[in-house]
Amino acid sequence: MSDYTKEFLAMSKAYEASGGDPASLSDGRIAGLMVSHRRILRSNDAPGVRIEGEETPTGVKAKITVDPGVHVERPVHLCFGVLPKEGTQEIVSEFLVGEGAKASFLAHCVFPNAVKVRHVMDARIHVGKHASLEYSETHYHGEEGGVEVLPTARITIGEGGSYRSLFKLVQGAAGELRIDYEADIGKDALCELDARVYGKRNDAIRIKESLFLNGEKSRGLAKSRIVASDHCTSEVVGEAVGNAPGARGHVDCVEIVRGKDARVSAVPRLLVTDDRAKLTHEAAIGSVDKKQVETLMARGLTEEESVDVVVRGILR
Secondary structure: OOOHHHHHHHHHEEEHHHOOOHHHHHOOOOEEEEEEEEEEEEEEOOOOOEEEEOOOEEEEEEEEOOOOOEEOOOOOOEEOOOOOOOOEEEEEEEEEEEEOEEEEEEEEEOOOHHHOOEEEEEEEEEEEEOOOOEEEEEEEEOOOOOOEEEEEEEEEEOOEEEEEEEEEEEOOOOOOEEEEEEEEEEEOOOOEEEEEEEEOOEEEEEEEEEEEEEOOOOOEEEEEEEEOOOEEOOOOEEEEEEOOOEEEEEEEEEEEEOOOOOOEEEEEEEEEOOOOOOOEEEEEEEEEOOOHHHHHHHHOOOOOHHHHHHHHHHHO
């Protein structure tokens, strides 16, 4: 068995553990990109979807284009990961969704053996006029917490377009996580940013989601659900700026604390420059609902199992 085959199978196994369907990685009908450390293992186009990848000394550059008017039937599958215990992976990506196009992406980032791994994602995303993009990103980490994850996204949404993203990290220890997403939302456009993270041990989580409602009747939602346990620290900054008439923005943050040593904070920032815009925020910090835990314990679960069920329900 060649080194390439071994690496592909190892990545596929980690991909499956993160909740992905490994069969999709070898299905020629599905557009996709698989990157292991600094090596492109798979790059496959599909009708209306073009993927251009280039290996670099520190990772990979990728440009993914969805042609105007194309409705992509099957989700585009992306898999990024580092299998060794140590390493740096820098992904510089550009997503171009043409006018009137519609596509969804399923991304999985896997670091199952990480002791000292640094993963940097620098994305530029452009959603064209009346186009739609849904982007779901799931992380799978080992239990050592030796991962530094630094995702940055700059998103531009054209008139009547929509962008919805979900970032989920609930398996393994998060390590150090710093999310920085910023969206420029055009006329009649929609942006929804959703982050769900389960922090444990000495994890350090910082999430910043910024909505710039620059177009008339633009809409935006920055939503986060964070659970911090053990010695985890978490800070969530939700920002909305209303720059146009009829713009509507909402920041929604819920953080759950487990244990006396975890520390969390929520910082909403709202700025209106046009008095016809409306921005709102909602933040809640608390502990796991005792009644829910007691109900589950009455059904035979231990306290720890009951708490875990409630937590995962919050993050689901």
